[in-house]
Amino acid sequence: MSGESAVSVKIFNQTYRLATTRDRxxxxxxxxxxxxxxxxxxxxxxxxxxxxxxxxxxxxxxxAEEVIKEQQKKDALLNKADExxxxxxxxxxxxxxxxxGDSPSPRF
Numbered sequence: 001m002s003g004e005s006a007v008s009v010k011i012f013n014q015t016y017r018l019a020t021t022r023d024r025x026x027x028x029x030x031x032x033x034x035x036x037x038x039x040x041x042x043x044x045x046x047x048x049x050x051x052x053x054x055x056x057x058x059x060x061x062x063x064a065e066e067v068i069k070e071q072q073k074k075d076a077l078l079n080k081a082d083e084x085x086x087x088x089x090x091x092x093x094x095x096x097x098x099x100x101g102d103s104p105s106p107r108f
Contacts, residue, residue: 009033012040012052039063 006017007026011033020026036059043058044050050058 011037012044012055014052036063 004019004021005026007020007029008015008017009030010016016033018029020029039059039062040052040055043062044055047055047058
């Protein structure tokens with residue numbers, strides 16, 4: 001593939017070379033790898049003497065929990081925004097209904 005390059009990342013003392021097609025993808029991969037490395041090290045602190053695969057699974061579960069919590073927050077914000085939009089729409093509609101016959105004529 002043309003334009004493809006590799007980025008090296010270190011996760012839990014292992015180096016991985018990952019393919020990327022854009023420079024910004026390389027930055028994203030490095031940030032994601034650093035985050036995963038951090039989560040794996042945190043998991044290892046709480047689960048000493050475990051195999052790296054076990055540590056990876058614990059880290060993945062922690063990250064999954066974070067993602068689910070953030071999705072729930074996002075959904076709650078979207079629901080609140082929808083409720084506010086519905087409320088504003090109802091107010092606008094009720095004002096339009098109450099002023100339909102009473103609209104003043106334009107003044108020139």
